[in-house]
Amino acid sequence: MNNYDLAIIGAGPTGLFASAFANLHGLKTITFEALSKVGGQVQWLYPQKNIQDIAGYKSITGINLINNLSLQAAKTTFITNHKVKIIERKENSTFSIDDTYTVKSIIIAAGLGAFRPKKFPIQLNENLQKHFHYFMTTPEDFTNKDIAIFGGGDSALDWSLQLAPQSHISIVHRRNQFRGLESSVQQLKNLDNVEFFTPYLPKDVNLVDNKIVLTLKAVGTDSIIEKKFDEALVAYGFRSDNLQLRRWGLELEEGLLKVSRTMQTNIDGIYAIGDTVNYPGRVPMIALGFGEAQIAVTNIMNDLFPDKKMTLHSTSI
Ligand SMILES: Cc1cc2nc3c(=O)[nH]c(=O)nc-3n(C[C@H](O)[C@H](O)[C@H](O)COP(=O)(O)OP(=O)(O)OC[C@H]3O[C@@H](n4cnc5c(N)ncnc54)[C@H](O)[C@@H]3O)c2cc1C
Known part of the structure; x- marks a missing residue:
């Protein structure tokens, strides 16, 4: 029952879109969020602001964007109030999450880490x-x-x-x-x-x-x-920590995750996207995280189903 193709850690905008895109490709997906609501920085820091740099929207409030993303990801199992603490590799090349969930692949979309207000x-x-x-x-x-x-x-x-x-x-x-x-x-x-x-x-x-x-x-x-x-x-600001990332054996650069061009970390099967990653030229923006989600999910599909011809476009799925 607790077996999934994909676990996503963090349900900010990037993790939400990764969940939706994984649903589209038929991956049984579970998404963990440390806080009581999904939506990350957008939900907690600027829900009423108008965002004007999301493709297809002249302007959309933070909260409406998060609601739309949540609807799009409706087939995902969401676990809120759950800060993922333990990731362990199993012998059959699956991962165990917090000793409870068994997953074949992981996407880390943890932003700057679980954040809490000062x-x-x-x-x-x-x-x-x-x-x-x-x-x-x-x-x-x-x-x-x-x-x-x-x-x-x-x-x-x-x-x-x-x-x-x-x-x-x-x-x-x-x-x-x-x-x-x-x-x-x-x-x-x-x-x-x-x-x-x-x-x-x-x-x-x-x-x-x-x-x-x-x-x-x-x-x-x-x-x-x-x-x-x-x-x-x-409004004294927030503290966030991504100490967890180090404990999971992931390679960091300037406090953020180092990824390959396929968004994979130094551990096979663990990908990372959104504000939690760094590479030359990256900017911390929502739309960029959406694109990274598509790269990561597409490569996970290739990892999990190497013999299957990948259907790339949603219009053909
Ligand atoms: C005031 C402000 C205005 C902004 N305006 C814009 C804008 O107009 N346009 C734009 O493109 N970008 C804007 N940004 C930037 C944008 O919000 C971020 O780039 C975006 O939120 C990053 O999304 P993310 O999903 O990668 O990370 P986040 O939004 O940080 O979400 C990460 C989530 O992961 C969760 N998490 C972390 N660790 C764990 C764990 N161990 N287990 C479970 N859950 C975990 C966190 O609780 C959080 O909910 C703005 C940012 C701020 C602060």
Whole structure:
């Protein structure tokens, strides 16, 4: 029951399209995703942004792209909340994954590794945790509210711009300068319902009458202020690690996987695609990952069925 032709590790856009393309070629495919939802960086970092460099779409929001890719890959078995830890080669040239799944081939589409948000620096009790968010996937949850947004990068600014038409926004950042786009900062400065607290650092936080009561300290002074909010969004960036890749015996170059022109790693039967790989001239873009998925799946078909004449085009399958 746990036998598959192909296991894909990571369900970002690249892993999703590889799953769809493998389905098309009739490969029994299982795809693992460490996080609770598929979609990788697009799902978690910029679901509402318009992507304008995917062939065939003048513009498509991140979330719509991920929904479409998921529909296209519907025949795949998806296992979310499962970070793959162990890959072992078996004697009959199959692989065992986490001692549970037996697969004939593997595609690693793990991006920069399983990523998790950098946490708010003050310990939050269970009730406060319900009001602190690290992702903004459903803007409706933040309508008509007083929102604190922490951070100085593009995510903090994008979330502020997106929520400003419907809520009061307070941007809290430890510096006066922002890392994100200056044009976004200027746009936000022109809005009446957006306040800037810079350079401020959070010092204390409590929940009183279901409101976040936040103590902020002005950096370099003794000045303290107290503000109340309904919800808080934390955009301090992400940590990701691909230490796993080393443990699996894969060859890396500058922290990313080295692949041949067929997208195979140094281990026969293990391929890698998307942001997890590096080669001269590669750029971290979605469309490129789609093409790499097609190269990897086509070569896996050749590996698994060497005597079969490969049907290349979907129109002929
Ligand atoms: C703000 C921003 C805007 C961008 N805009 C664009 C754009 O307009 N156009 C464009 O082409 N590109 C854009 N990009 C880049 C694009 O998002 C990435 O190139 C793309 O997401 C890479 O896809 P991927 O599937 O290779 O990796 P990811 O999207 O990183 O997905 C990898 C997935 O693998 C999972 N994973 C990792 N390790 C494991 C494991 N051991 N077990 C199970 N699962 C695992 C992770 O949890 C993750 O979900 C943007 C990126 C950012 C940050």
